[in-house]
Amino acid sequence: xxxxxxxxxxxxxxxxxxxxxxxxxxxxxxxxxxxxxxxxxxxxxxxxxxxxxxxxxxxxxxxxxxxxxxxxxxxxxxxxxxxxxxxxxxxxxxxxxxxxxxxxxxxxxxxxxxxxxxxxxxxxxxxxxxxxxxxxxxxxxxxxxxxxxxxxxxxxxxxxxxxxxxxxxxxxxxxxxxxxxxxxxxxxxxxxxxxxxxxxxxxxxxxxxxxxxxxxxxxxxxxxxxxxxxxxxxxxxxxxxxxxxxxxxxxxxxxxxxxxxxxxxxxxxxxxxxxx
Amino acid sequence: xxxxxxxxxxxxxxxxxxxxxxxxxxxxxxxxxxxxxxxxxxxxxxxxxxxxxxxxxxxxxxxxxxxxxxxxxxxxxxxxxxxxxxxxxxxxxxxxxxxxxxxxxxxxxxxxxxxxxxxxxxxxxxxxxxxxxxxxxxxxxxxxxxxxxxxxxxxxxxxxxxxxxxxxxxxxxxxxxxxxxxxxxxxxxxxxxxxxxxxxxxxxxxxxxxxxxxxxxxxxxxxxxxxxxxxxxxxxxxxxxxxxxxxxxxxxxxxxxxxxx
Numbered sequence: 001x002x003x004x005x006x007x008x009x010x011x012x013x014x015x016x017x018x019x020x021x022x023x024x025x026x027x028x029x030x031x032x033x034x035x036x037x038x039x040x041x042x043x044x045x046x047x048x049x050x051x052x053x054x055x056x057x058x059x060x061x062x063x064x065x066x067x068x069x070x071x072x073x074x075x076x077x078x079x080x081x082x083x084x085x086x087x088x089x090x091x092x093x094x095x096x097x098x099x100x101x102x103x104x105x106x107x108x109x110x111x112x113x114x115x116x117x118x119x120x121x122x123x124x125x126x127x128x129x130x131x132x133x134x135x136x137x138x139x140x141x142x143x144x145x146x147x148x149x150x151x152x153x154x155x156x157x158x159x160x161x162x163x164x165x166x167x168x169x170x171x172x173x174x175x176x177x178x179x180x181x182x183x184x185x186x187x188x189x190x191x192x193x194x195x196x197x198x199x200x201x202x203x204x205x206x207x208x209x210x211x212x213x214x215x216x217x218x219x220x221x222x223x224x225x226x227x228x229x230x231x232x233x234x235x236x237x238x239x240x241x242x243x244x245x246x247x248x249x250x251x252x253x254x255x256x257x258x259x260x261x262x263x264x265x266x267x268x269x270x271x272x273x274x275x276x
Numbered sequence: 277x278x279x280x281x282x283x284x285x286x287x288x289x290x291x292x293x294x295x296x297x298x299x300x301x302x303x304x305x306x307x308x309x310x311x312x313x314x315x316x317x318x319x320x321x322x323x324x325x326x327x328x329x330x331x332x333x334x335x336x337x338x339x340x341x342x343x344x345x346x347x348x349x350x351x352x353x354x355x356x357x358x359x360x361x362x363x364x365x366x367x368x369x370x371x372x373x374x375x376x377x378x379x380x381x382x383x384x385x386x387x388x389x390x391x392x393x394x395x396x397x398x399x400x401x402x403x404x405x406x407x408x409x410x411x412x413x414x415x416x417x418x419x420x421x422x423x424x425x426x427x428x429x430x431x432x433x434x435x436x437x438x439x440x441x442x443x444x445x446x447x448x449x450x451x452x453x454x455x456x457x458x459x460x461x462x463x464x465x466x467x468x469x470x471x472x473x474x475x476x477x478x479x480x481x482x483x484x485x486x487x488x489x490x491x492x493x494x495x496x497x498x499x500x501x502x503x504x505x506x507x508x509x510x511x512x513x514x515x516x517x518x519x520x521x522x523x524x525x526x527x528x529x530x531x532x533x534x535x536x537x
Contacts, residue, residue, distance in 0.1 A: 165379075166381065167396055170372075
């Protein structure tokens with residue numbers, strides 16, 4: 001047991017060490033700030049230059065859009081399961097389906113997005129190719145609904161019954177009770193679950209790589225193509241070497257730090273909720 | 277039940293007619309209770325655990341409607357009108373309820389807790405009306421002086437007894453016809469209990485109070501009339517002093533003298 005725990009710690013340290021040591025070349029060449037703030041990603045040997053900004057913006061853009069799209073759906077699902085049909089059979093069916101969504105491999109979402117959602121965007125005349133920020137955010141939104149909704153369901157169903165009865169005894173309807181009592185009481189927990197979902201969206205790789213269009217510049221809008229930090233690595237590490245490889249690993253390190261921080265914030269909020 | 281203290285021949289404010297409540301088909305937690313409650317009195321409902329006291333109380337403000345498996349039958353008349361002809365939300369505003377565990381809303385300030393009934397029902401008030409209702413309701417429960425400088429703090433920051441008085445203020449703010457109290461002091465210390473009892477004796481002048489209690493001496497101290505329930509039946513309902521000195525029913529006597537309970 002202790003041995004296993006020790007190995008886990010050693011492994012994590014090893015991963016961080018590998019990321020740091022392999023990325024030093026890029027950081028030394030461009031400087032940490034210089035690397036983060038530079039939107040150029042130019043692999044042509046004569047003008048070779050690498051910066052992470054395009055991908056950082058692409059990542060934030062897709063992840064927050066996905067969060068925005070997923071918000072109404074997962075809140076509705078959470079209320080359905082945690083309040084309206086709490087403990088009912090239909091709720092356990094919906095819960096299993098949501099869990100099923102969480103279990104679908106990323107590449108399958110990618111295929112579905114490619115063959116089912118992309119034609120929709122083309123048919124709507126939004127974009128000739130279909131690829132881009134919008135397509136990836138929509139598919140990402142669906143991928144993170146299970147994470148956002150199952151945790152929010154827990155927090156909504158944890159609202160004490162005596163508070164709900166207190167509200168009803170003052171003449172509140174169910175919707176008034178939810179709006180003024182349940183949601184405010186569960187709010188920090190709900191926020192935490194959305195932050196965790198955001199963490200998932202930031203790091204999601206395969207489906208995004210297949211759908212975002214893979215262009216190495218700052219996306220100009222919803223319908224433009226781009227690349228996220230994860231998708232640029234997946235797309236380009238195979239043929240990369242030297243300073244380019246080191247730059248890709250540096251992007252990986254940055255992504256790792258961002259998602260770790262986001263998870264940490266969510267955990268802290270949840271700890272605070274658990275204590276209250 | 278001719279010896280109920282009926283306040284000099286006034287009309288009853290609340291009439292129960294063959295009220296039964298069942299949690300599951302075929303079993304009744306409250307069996308055919310018929311009785312009258314008179315205005316400006318305190319009525320204590322006593323009886324051993326599981327006798328249906330709280331279940332009867334919660335029938336009066338239609339709390340059972342929240343749980344589809346609970347069925348209430350019979351008629352309950354509040355000021356002569358059958359509560360089952362009203363919207364349940366309206367019934368609950370007319371019959372304010374105070375629970376065993378103080379349950380101030382933790383996300384609201386003390387000020388907002390008092391006004392929670394208005395906020396929850398979407399009734400808009402201007403600042404002056406709000407201030408008036410808050411001051412009046414908190415003075416009504418003798419909490420004003422203790423909290424008037426900390427109005428914006430959370431309700432959960434108060435002591436248990438203060439929280440319970442805040443919850444009473446919250447129901448008073450809606451100006452109900454009757455107050456239903458479900459063992460409101462059983463989670464409180466003796467000093468807070470004493471304060472609440474004194475408060476109830478004062479509130480009696482404006483409201484009609486029905487209080488479920490486990491505590492016989494509490495019933496003796498504050499109530500005008502007492503109801504004794506056993507296994508879902510209303511065994512005896514009468515003037516408290518008379519019931520405690522000369523109970524008519526043998527089971528009432530046994531309960532009051534501690535043979536069971």
